[in-house]
Amino acid sequence: MADKSERDERRRRLEAWRASDRVLWRASADQRVGERLAALAADAGGVYDLDEWTDIYGGGVVAEVERRAADLLGFPAAAFFPTGTMAQQVALRCWAGRTGNPTVALHPVSHPELHERGAFGAVSGLRTVHPTDEPRPATAQEVRDFDEPFGALMLELPLRDAGFVLPSWDELVEVVDAARERDAVVHFDGARLWECTTHFGRPLDEIAPLADSVYVSFYKSLDALSGAVLAGPEDLVDEARTWRHRYGGQVFQQYPAALSALLGLERELPRLPSYVSHAKVVAAALREGFLEAGVPWSRVHPEEPHTHQFQVWLPYGADALNDAALRQSEETGVTLFRRWFTDRCPPGVSVTEVTVASEGLEWTGEDVRRAVGAFVERVG
Template identity: 40%
Template sequence: MTIDKPLEEERARLRLSSRWLQGDGPSNPADELEAVCAWLREHGDTVTDLGVEPGLAPDIYGTGALVEDFEAELAALFGMPAARFMPSGCMAQPIALRIWSDRDRNPVTAFHPTSHLELHEEHGYRELHGLTAHLVGDPARPTTAADVEALLEPGGAAHETGIASLLIELPAREIGGQLPSWDDLAELSQLCRENGIKLHLDGARVWQAAPAYGRPLAEIAALFDSIYVSFYKDVGALPGAMLLGPRDFIDEAAVWQRRQGGTLYTAVANIVSARMRLGDCLARMPRLIGRAREVAALFSGHECIGVLPDPPHTSMFHLRLQGEVEDLLLARDHVARETGIWLFGKLKPVSEGVAGTELSMGAASLALGDEELAAAIDLLLAFRPSRPAQQPS
């Protein structure tokens, strides 16, 4: 495929100069590092045996007040006994499933067909930890207790082996941020406990789930045995994750983190970035869920645009646009030139003549008025790309 370099350069310029609908908009990577430096300087001096050192002492190999205080803060927020800061969810979640499998002496786990562990991690759970996974439930909707019962009953894929753990993602990104109903989630949790199955929460975006359910994070967490959360998704911090669960579970997870090279000499910037930004994320999330529903309604008012789910369950949703990918991208570029609004980023084919994208609301969406956004959508749909004249044969 030939790359149109002038077009790509123009798109980069439009992307960086426009007002975004999604996320928090473009930023300079230096901004976050400068904010981290300012936070460290603001939080006073640290007294050591060697005298007074400026700023807050960094964590060292996962220890020290900087990280331990944050771990305690998150454990309290979720009502869990303990927490451990880790570099990524790709490390944290397979570790959790490995521990539950080792304790049950059963290498079998289960999760949704669209789980990040299945689609985006090169099957690390299998290749690194020797686990086998059953994909449970309909790929287009959240997993239910009935799905797990079908897996375990006579004739089910896990009838003979059982499963040591079940991973549930709240909300489920690949299906537009869908959530199970609260009653369905509680029923699933009860089923797992009755069958000795450890229930793990993929909470990469769980910050959206609490206001969507109208329940505190600790009440959601009470349904699970272990939890992972991300700090760069929604929170907008530098990369980082937290694994939460019982104290002995977290102590064991720390050993696995060390074995996998995840105990860095220091993660000071990533920890501070998360500590700085988490409060603002929690405060604005209810408004972002409302904004997602407002924005989705502006799109779904057009017959040629679909929204999944409609209305959105959380602060994210998927769009389905009739048209070819490149034509729609050219229309997006046209909207950006004319209005200064960047409606979406990448598109991918979903079916013949239909393209899809994900929209996740952040601070940028709150700065766009409904009237100008509606006009931008109208302009997107009205655009017709010019075609070179065909030469006579």
């Protein structure tokens, strides 16, 4: 549990970000409760008839989210889950029963391995293996050559902790084919699949059905309160609903999350390609800005972002960078960076994640370079 100093520091950051006139994006969690509720009440009528009855253990607006998601993703059925962690445990558990093999091949920096406290093994009886530990998606050859059988190949698209990186379309097709050659099913961890269409040059209903099933999140890119869906064949989704109940995911009422998901599909989803395009402008300007500011070394990864999110690496400690970022927000009303970390970084190097969303579209390359200069001045 966070102590008082940590809570105070978080409050200070939230106040600074909220008060900033210029940001590259605003996270929904940065808002106060009243603001979030007021916005949902004001906007939800545009995507759903608010005179309809509330959902009870599914149905109603929850069923509408499931229908919309299944159509968008090109699958016959979808089930709404309170979290992606639960959705993916259920999906891989169901596939293990069908294949007879509880081993899941995935990347060692994929979300279930880094951020779910070993849930696949501790809760679902699954075992994980890694076809590669390189900081990129596995190749078809690595999948073919892996030296033990697995029942499912799980691909995180994009691979967030490696820098929101994606394979090319041809590489993705080859990897899927390689898994099928080994009689394995393929599941896409598509928490951020929504923004992959620009990189792949394909619509969602062509990308997602490459896999046997897919999970997508509604809050990571679509600004919803929470929630996810698992999409796939009808028999898999029917079984997933049963396991959802057993896992405690049969929530009595979910209309706030479901309404916010519909708003995300209606409003944010069509705008994601513009965010991806402008992220390339921001990334290039960041590189130029660090050069102009005399930073001895920097890395923007990928150099040309695959989605609207990417990493920035700098040769300073996280404390110094976090202090500079926060002071820039408070002193200038400009938030360029949010939080810096040292996880999996070489000594003396820190990394941050940059997201470009609607507010970021207003930034020119010159705006970014100027903000970089002001940031570096504060690093000291």
